[in-house]
Amino acid sequence: MSANLVFALAGGVGVVAGLRSLTAPAAVALAARLGWLHLEGTSLGFMESKPVLVILSVLAIGELIADKLPRVPRRTALAPLLARIVTGGLSGACLCASATQSLGSGAILGAVGAIAGAFGGYETRKRLVTRLNLPDFVVALVEDALAIGLATLVVSG
Secondary structure, three states, X not given: OOHHHHHXXXXXXXXXXXXXXXXXXXXXXXXXXXXXXXXXXXXXXXXXXXXXXXXXXXXXXXXXXXXXXXXXXXXXXXXXXXXXXXXXXXXXXXXXXXXXXXXXXXXHHHHHHHHHHHHHHHHHHHHHHHHOOOOHHHHHHHHHHHHHHHHHHHHHO
């Protein structure tokens, strides 16, 4: 696989983290557990473990549910944005580690993708709800499906 494709996938998994912060690392952990990503022997090998997969999956499902609640802070607020940057960076680094590319480059691309996904996803969702008068819950479900689909595409690439 070419370095450019790996770097694009690292940015793509960051976008997923920007949309749903825990979907990206959960997808990476699942892909590592299935053998799609090879992290054994790297500093990110812990992502292949069953406990990490279970914890990240439970947290990701919880986030999908919590996102529909009215009191959840905006993803562009400082704390949620920082969480997305961290999970996007971790996920991007994992993709690069699996392809024997620079972890630092993967982390940066994942973090930048997370910022783009957070702001792009927030603005798109807000506009669909206000301008097209669509229910927020419905738009959120479509966004969930988009994040899961993109995560699946990226980690299987």
